[in-house]
Amino acid sequence: MTLLEFSRGPMLHAALVIFVFGVLWRLTTVLLLGWRKHYSEARNPTARAVTGGLIAVGNRSWPHPEFIGRTAFGEAVGYGYHIGLFAIVLLGAPHVVFWKNLFGINASWWYTLPSGIISVISIVTIFLMLIATIRRMRHPPLRRISNFDDWFSLVILYVLMISGVMAVFGIGGRYEIILAIHIISFNALLIWFPFSKLMHAFYIFPSRFINGYMHEKKGAAS
C-alpha cells in the first residue's frame, strides 16, 4: 500500500470514525450535565425569548456598533480566512469530487469554481491566516490566552493549505507524495477536531441561541 493509498483508505476511514464519534461525544457530554431549572419570574414570555435566541444566532455574526472600532480588523481577518476555507472546501472541483465519492452522491447541481479562482482564494486565505497568526503572536490579550490548542490547530491548517496549493501548482516534489501529505493533514484535522477548539463549528449556534434566549427572558441586552 502506498502512502497515498493509505491516506485516502484506512487512515481516512479511521479519521472519519474518530471525527464523528468524537464530535458526538463532545456534544453529548455537555448535554449530560443537565440544564438547571429557573425559578425567577421572566420578564418576557418564552416565544419572545426563543425569538431573542434566534436573533442572537444571527446578530452575533456582526459586531455591535459600540465595539466595531476596536474589533473590525480582527473580525475581518477571521471572517476572511473562514470564508476562504469554506469556498475552497465546498466549491473547489477536486474537493467536490471527494465529497461526492465520500457520500456516494451524484449531485450534478453542485457548483464548482474555476481552478484559477480557487488558486487565488487559496493564496489569499493563506495570507489571511498568516496575518491571524502574527496577530495571535503580537496582540497582548490574544497572546496571553493562546494555548497549544490554538497553535496546533493552526499548524495542521497551514500544512493542509500549503500542501494543497503545492499539489495544484505541482511544486515541492512528487505529486503523489504532496497529495498524500495534503490528505494526511486533512485526516489529522479530522482526528484533532473533536479534541480541540475547532469544535466551535458545532457549538457556535447553540451557544449564541441559548445565551440570547436567556438574555431575552430577562429583557437584558444581547
Next chain:
Amino acid sequence: MTTATQTFSGNAAQLAPSEREEQAMASFAQQFGALAALNLESCIHCGMCADACHFYIATEDPKYTPILKAEPFKQAYRRESGAFAPFFKLFGLKKKVTADQLEDWQELLFDSCTQCGRCSLICPMGIEVADLIEAGRRGMAEAGLAPRELMDRARHQAETGAPEAPSRPYVEILADIGRDHGIEIPIDKPKADILVLAPRSDLEQSPAAVAAMIKVLSALKANYSFRSDALVAENYGYYAASRGLQRKITRRVVDAAKKLGASLVLVPECGHAYTALRWQAAEIIGEPLPFKVRHITEYLAGQLADGKLKLGQVDGSSYTFHDPCQLVRKGGVMDAPRALMDAMGVNLKELENKKGFSFCCGGGGGVNDIERARPLRYRAQEMKLREIDATGAEHFMTSCSDCRIAFNDAAEHFNWNKRPESLVELVAANIKE
C-alpha cells in the same frame, strides 16, 4: 461602600492550601451544568472580550482579558468534568487548580471585575463570560479567598441585617430622614402591599435619595412599609460570591416580605440589589418568590404609564444618564429610566456608550469596597468621566446608589466638576400632586 478608613485587603479565611483547593473544586463542581459547559467549550480564544472590558481598555494589560479571569473555573471543568476529563487527568494534561493559582486570581476575579457583563455582549460565540467569572468568584469565596472587606460585611449582614455595625440603628436613621423631610415613614407595619428596601449607602450618605423614594411612594398613596429586620437592599453575600451568605441575606428579605404579606418588593436605586433579588433570589433559594420584585424606576414608569404618576417639566438644563449595568445591561430595566426622563421633558444628551452598552461606573461587584482596587478603579473611571464630559451635559444622573458612590469618589479624586444625581430625586422634585 468606599470608606476612607478601610485599609485591609486580604483573604477572607485562613485555610490550609489543600483545604482551599478542595473547597474551590467542590464549588466549581456544583456549577458544572450544561449551560456553563457550553460557555466554556465554545471559547475560540479570540480575545475580543478584552475590547469590551474597561479595565483592559484603560490599562491595556492583557491580564485583564475577561475570559482569562475565568481560567481556574475553566481548568477545573476540563480536568474534572469535560468530555475528556479522565484522559486529561490520566496523562496530566490539565493540571489541578492549586491554592497558589487561586490566590493569584483573587485580584483578577474581584478587584478587576465589576461583573458589569459588557464582555458578554462582544463575544462572537455568544458566551456569557460574566457568568463564568461569577462562577470563578463563587469558588474563590468557598476557598476563603474573597477579599476580606466583602466577606466580613457579608457575614455581618447575614447575622445582623447590616453589613457593618452602623453608627446608629438604620431604623433610627430612617425615622430621622422622615422628620428632616417632613414625611411619615411607615416602618414595621403589620401588613402592607409593598416591602421597600433602602440602600445602606444612601441611608448613611445620601438621605435625600431615600427621602425622594418615600416622597413618591407617599404621593402615589402606596400601601408600603419598611421592615426593621430587612431594611438593607444590598446583598453583600452576592458581592463576596458566597452562596451560603447570599442565601441567608436573601432569606431575610423573603421572610420579611412574607410576614408583611407583600405582593411586591421594591428595590431602591441599587443595581446589585436588583440582580440579587430580581434574578438570583429565586435561584439561590430554589423556589419561585411569592412576590414580584421591581426596581423603583420600573415601578414609577409603570405608575406613569397607568396615569397614576403625574410629572411636571424640568427646566431646560441638559442631563446625561449613566445606565447602571446590573439594572440595564444585565437586568433588563431598559426603558423605564428614559420613560421617566421623557415625561419630565429632560433635555437628555446621551453618552456614546449607552443603555446595554454603557461602560460601568467602575465600582460595581464590590469593587467600591476593595481598598486595594482603588488605583485600578480610577483608571477605568477616568475613561468614563471623559465620556460624560464629552456629552457637554450640565448634569449627570443615574439610578444606582453604588454607581453614585463610585462617581462621587472618582469626582473627588479627579477634582471633577460634576456630581452624580439621583433620577428618583428628580422625579420626586417634579411630582404633580
